[in-house]
Amino acid sequence: MATPTRDTILDAALGVFAERGFHGASMPVLAEAAGVGSGTPYRHFESKEALVNALYRRTKDALMGALLVDFPFDATEREQFRVFFFRLVGFFREHPDAFDFLELHHHQPYLTADNLELERRALAPVLAFFEHGRRARVTRAMAPEALLAIVWGVFSGLFKAWRLGHLTATDELWAQAEASAWDAIRRPDPDHPTIREGEP
Amino acid sequence: MATPTRDTILDAALGVFAERGFHGASMPVLAEAAGVGSGTPYRHFESKEALVNALYRRTKDALMGALLVDFPFDATEREQFRVFFFRLVGFFREHPDAFDFLELHHHQPYLTADNLELERRALAPVLAFFEHGRRARVTRAMAPEALLAIVWGVFSGLFKAWRLGHLTATDELWAQAEASAWDAIRRPDPDHPTIREGEP
Amino acid sequence: MATPTRDTILDAALGVFAERGFHGASMPVLAEAAGVGSGTPYRHFESKEALVNALYRRTKDALMGALLVDFPFDATEREQFRVFFFRLVGFFREHPDAFDFLELHHHQPYLTADNLELERRALAPVLAFFEHGRRARVTRAMAPEALLAIVWGVFSGLFKAWRLGHLTATDELWAQAEASAWDAIRRPDPDHPTIREGEP
Amino acid sequence: MATPTRDTILDAALGVFAERGFHGASMPVLAEAAGVGSGTPYRHFESKEALVNALYRRTKDALMGALLVDFPFDATEREQFRVFFFRLVGFFREHPDAFDFLELHHHQPYLTADNLELERRALAPVLAFFEHGRRARVTRAMAPEALLAIVWGVFSGLFKAWRLGHLTATDELWAQAEASAWDAIRRPDPDHPTIREGEP
DNA sequence: CATGAATGAGGGTTCATTCAT
DNA sequence: TATGAATGAACCCTCATTCAT
Numbered sequence: 001m002a003t004p005t006r007d008t009i010l011d012a013a014l015g016v017f018a019e020r021g022f023h024g025a026s027m028p029v030l031a032e033a034a035g036v037g038s039g040t041p042y043r044h045f046e047s048k049e050a051l052v053n054a055l056y057r058r059t060k061d062a063l064m065g066a067l068l069v070d071f072p073f074d075a076t077e078r079e080q081f082r083v084f085f086f087r088l089v090g091f092f093r094e095h096p097d098a099f100d101f102l103e104l105h106h107h108q109p110y111l112t113a114d115n116l117e118l119e120r121r122a123l124a125p126v127l128a129f130f131e132h133g134r135r136a137r138v139t140r141a142m143a144p145e146a147l148l149a150i151v152w153g154v155f156s157g158l159f160k161a162w163r164l165g166h167l168t169a170t171d172e173l174w175a176q177a178e179a180s181a182w183d184a185i186r187r188p189d190p191d192h193p194t195i196r197e198g199e200p
Numbered sequence: 201m202a203t204p205t206r207d208t209i210l211d212a213a214l215g216v217f218a219e220r221g222f223h224g225a226s227m228p229v230l231a232e233a234a235g236v237g238s239g240t241p242y243r244h245f246e247s248k249e250a251l252v253n254a255l256y257r258r259t260k261d262a263l264m265g266a267l268l269v270d271f272p273f274d275a276t277e278r279e280q281f282r283v284f285f286f287r288l289v290g291f292f293r294e295h296p297d298a299f300d301f302l303e304l305h306h307h308q309p310y311l312t313a314d315n316l317e318l319e320r321r322a323l324a325p326v327l328a329f330f331e332h333g334r335r336a337r338v339t340r341a342m343a344p345e346a347l348l349a350i351v352w353g354v355f356s357g358l359f360k361a362w363r364l365g366h367l368t369a370t371d372e373l374w375a376q377a378e379a380s381a382w383d384a385i386r387r388p389d390p391d392h393p394t395i396r397e398g399e400p
Numbered sequence: 401m402a403t404p405t406r407d408t409i410l411d412a413a414l415g416v417f418a419e420r421g422f423h424g425a426s427m428p429v430l431a432e433a434a435g436v437g438s439g440t441p442y443r444h445f446e447s448k449e450a451l452v453n454a455l456y457r458r459t460k461d462a463l464m465g466a467l468l469v470d471f472p473f474d475a476t477e478r479e480q481f482r483v484f485f486f487r488l489v490g491f492f493r494e495h496p497d498a499f500d501f502l503e504l505h506h507h508q509p510y511l512t513a514d515n516l517e518l519e520r521r522a523l524a525p526v527l528a529f530f531e532h533g534r535r536a537r538v539t540r541a542m543a544p545e546a547l548l549a550i551v552w553g554v555f556s557g558l559f560k561a562w563r564l565g566h567l568t569a570t571d572e573l574w575a576q577a578e579a580s581a582w583d584a585i586r587r588p589d590p591d592h593p594t595i596r597e598g599e600p
Numbered sequence: 601m602a603t604p605t606r607d608t609i610l611d612a613a614l615g616v617f618a619e620r621g622f623h624g625a626s627m628p629v630l631a632e633a634a635g636v637g638s639g640t641p642y643r644h645f646e647s648k649e650a651l652v653n654a655l656y657r658r659t660k661d662a663l664m665g666a667l668l669v670d671f672p673f674d675a676t677e678r679e680q681f682r683v684f685f686f687r688l689v690g691f692f693r694e695h696p697d698a699f700d701f702l703e704l705h706h707h708q709p710y711l712t713a714d715n716l717e718l719e720r721r722a723l724a725p726v727l728a729f730f731e732h733g734r735r736a737r738v739t740r741a742m743a744p745e746a747l748l749a750i751v752w753g754v755f756s757g758l759f760k761a762w763r764l765g766h767l768t769a770t771d772e773l774w775a776q777a778e779a780s781a782w783d784a785i786r787r788p789d790p791d792h793p794t795i796r797e798g799e800p
Numbered sequence: 801c802a803t804g805a806a807t808g809a810g811g812g813t814t815c816a817t818t819c820a821t
Numbered sequence: 822t823a824t825g826a827a828t829g830a831a832c833c834c835t836c837a838t839t840c841a842t
Contacts, residue, residue, distance in 0.1 A: 557753020
């Protein structure tokens, strides 16, 4: 099923879809980017929708694989988080197009149901991590989905700002980002709460 | 320049662009959503691009206005942040389409340079806030752009998860989110650092 | 529903479909034949199939109208037949494209069910005529459908041969054809049967 | 020149062209129906047009062969006609696809001139038969081409109606059809003319 | 001789835009 | 000013044809 031409097309499609979005990317442009004839993508994918779904799946699989392979499930929560976050950073620094693609095509109506289902299943271990963190009173008393949304938000906010040239991304920045994301979700120290006005 | 018909068209365009994206939304559909003839938008906007740029500007203006009107610049940093964050939450809960629209159209190639310039200027006071926070050693030692990206990330991550039905958004959630965002950017307490394994 | 442009398109389509068949006729060619832009047919017909179906219906309606208007149902069988046959001849001599179109598109898979149903209903009075002729022992003892097929066959065989230039069609030819068609379906005279070999 | 593969392709092409017409049948579908690779037809025919012309010729040859082999030229006119008609019936009942193919492709613009010429020559003996019938005052005083058109019309009208399911074709039906066709073309008996209204 | 992946011209169709009303 | 019929470029996709294997 995976032929060199098919992979060439998917590789090119990632860049084109990431740059222009699904409707903004035309098949002729995509084919030219892949260096193939304009009819060739249709020998490998039934339609433009089938192509974007295949690409979505391949990208999600690659991301999840990169995040979860040999994951140190028996390390401390803090350490697990660090590994998770830096893998996120590492994967997308290496594949920045994948970031734009996933952000732009997240939950679009042309994604098939099975692709959305795949996503739910892939996320399960990550949510389990946050669920466990909450039970162990390590993280904030929020739903795992909310904690995940916060972490993804911190990462993606910074990553997007970097992609747009609003800041320079050094290793130090990502280290700070990791600490920031952890502080965002860890259970606040009751002895040193955030000071609110009117409180002593 | 602002006529009732023009505003009707922009209102409808916000919904249509938010739902389908720029290239996915057709002018006939947009005109029908606005309840006007298919040629009418062209009496108010030179082109589809001009329309989306006008809408982008109007939306950004509304957001910035909502965030900054009567801003309590002399309150504490903590309080200023709270006001800022809850205004963000309030604005987008009231205009969820505006959120989708801005996320989908953020920095697309059809946005004109002056629209991007406008954005930079509107952001100036917000960045000044973070700059001041850093100098006052209240926030993390990160670039103001990074701090803003983190705060926006926490908010938008949660908001998007809510829009997709992954979590329910209560006032309590947004209160927790605000605390989380603050923890993400405030200067860590040196006496109570994040505990790393191997440290006492 | 019937606009000048729509009729112009149908008129042109009759010629183009008659000449090249459904699949052989391209919409751009058809539009050019109609003297309209290539997108214009789609403002009046949902698709090429919808167009051919509308044309089929219009043509069948015109034919049936021409055949049946003020039909002399109380004349003799022989006279009714003459009227029917000469109306057939008259209609198609006036609209030869309609002949080619109907022959080429008869019962093709792209015709919708309601169009086929329409045909069945339109044919009902004609079949009733043959049914009555059989009961009155005027025509051969064959199913009305068979008698109709024979009459249509005699007419269409000659008409097609004329269209292809194999013969010249004079009024005299059509008069002979009418007599021929009647002889083909009338009940044979028992006193002067066709002589078969072995018979006296 | 005639190889087994070539014949396999022609056999399959007859069915595919008969069902969908020339422009409606694609070469990949045709190749698959023949059970050969999609490029294989091009090793035997220069193009799709060359293929359909070869098929047209082969089909016409087979028909003419079936009609004329060992033809009883010295039998009575009536007997000759019977043989001719029943051979027509026999051939097409055995090869109904050939009927659809010839009807659909009769004189289409992609048929080459030599194919049309071939047809004219093949028809010569049949026309001679009708010419002789006329001279012998056995058939109507019509051009041989007209008489042939009538006979073909009676046959093809019935055959088509059968193919469309409008009637059931028994041996008896075809016997009646033969008598009908003969009555259509034989010289009317002057003593027992068709009765016209107003005549005694 | 047969294959089937690849090609690209051309098909049906959509839609941003125009303009007579 | 507002309309919507008309336009034609550009879309997604098919398929006749080629050619390396």
